[in-house]
Amino acid sequence: MSGGQEIILEFELHAAIFDVAGEASSKIKRVLQQIGVRADVIRRIAISAYEGEMNTIIHSLGGTMRVVIFPERTEIILEDIGPGIADINLAMQEGYSTAPDYVREMGFGAGMGLPNMARCTDKFDIQSAVGVGTKIMMVVFH
């Protein structure tokens, strides 16, 4: 039953639905704990997933997060439909945020999401088209 084994988790993320925000990341964290991934690795995966989840909810019109857990690594693919990112380099700068006011008033939108995700993951790839959407692929090795 080993080799080529994977656990797939898929989550629908809805724009501006905040009351369930973070549940996807909690679920991922629980599975990783169940299979015994190291605590500090789980932390990095949970943070990347959480930031990705929040970005989709805050900025896009909706999207999905697909997580594939292998014995030795976790892959996270976030895809959304929405305004996209015009200048990716700018978006990757710490502190730069395009979050609307009501989101900042809730305590989000500090401009640290993308930089945090890049810092926590071992592989980070982001593609976006303005007016279409964004796709992010991340890998964390256990």
Next chain:
Amino acid sequence: MMDEYFHSVRLIASRCKGCVNCTKHCPTEAIRIRGGKAQIIESRCIDCGECIRRCSSHAKTAVTDSLADLVRYKINIALPAPTLYAQFPLDFSIENILGAFLELGFDEVFEVAKGAEIISLPIKDYLNSKDTKRPAISSACPAVVRLIQVKFPELIEYLVPIDAPVEAAARVARAECTSKYHLNADEVGVWFITPCPAKMTACKQPLGAEQSNITGAIAISQIYGDLFKALSQVDKKNKNNYSSASWVGIGWAVAGGETSDIEQVKKLVVHEINHVSSVLEQVAMGKLNDIDYIETLACAGGCIGGPLTVENRFVAETRMKQRMQKLKDEYQGPDESPFKDYYQDERGVIERRVIEPRPLMLLDEDIFKAMDKVELIEKTLKSLPGLDCGSCGSPNCKALAEDIVQGRASETDCLFKLRERVRDLAQEMIGLAEKLPPPLDKEPAE
């Protein structure tokens, strides 16, 4: 591979009805009903005492030492938690309460509140240091430390590495007494008078240190009757000098007390074990890193809400605040903070054994088997009704799914699955009953 765990929380089996109350409210899902009685899974139990609170049959209790144990020592020191003062009406001053211990066979009394004041100073230093991981989490509540060990092991490094107040109090009290009475350490009994089963467990199995300075722990509910009798006989106007903790130290008994005098620090106070769990969940997600310090208490209201108290916690809180105000009004010293001189005493930062993670989520040591189990649990869960009724003896359907996959339970433990099987079998039987074999079948064949 794991050490044997001592747990102070116990079941009085004769009173247990096997109902769902404790099972459903245990924060680490450590209880299962087996053989009609509640059974605690030792590796999951954090001794928070939530089950003691929830049991309507009074079947849950905490193992406690008692006054009878004092005979084993030449000199006995009582360490009352400040929560104790809130158990008695204000007619009895703190001095009276402390003096009453002498009537019960103790030779000395040392306030745990003083221990709290002693360690508050190194805590302030620790919070001011730039190297401190933020948010720092208080380690004063052993139930919370154990919760972190089992559910949030990645947060262990955020715990403040300073002994809890009672440990500091025990150390100072012991040192003072062994020199005053010229005794060896094993001739001195140091007894914590506590509202808390987690503290009891911590005395027998200390968190962080190899050996505790505390000999044993006596529950407040256990000693209350004896104290009340002693208090009624003692002359209230008797003076002693045992009461020397300030309002700051005794305030630790109430949620918010620990952080009340820490200034210029962004602090968050959370109490009640489920609320603590959700805040820690946020810390684990990387939120709350603009908070400097989190005061975490497993009991609603703080220690005055502990499961081994006698008084209702709201009454206790009012009394505590009145006592604190009285101490403030009586204080005649020049400084704002009345306890700066403790800094010279033995502080709480000694070599501590690192707090070990005890993650309870792990399904199997072999990651491939664990991954298979994750899928199997998901599949099993889908076949369960999802009512979380607890009738199977597990706290909810997800827990039952895991118990089934781990071989600790079977699908027919679920009443609803059993009823489905019965219905299916009944339909089979009806089907069989309708078709008689030809020799008996009196109906003309078509």
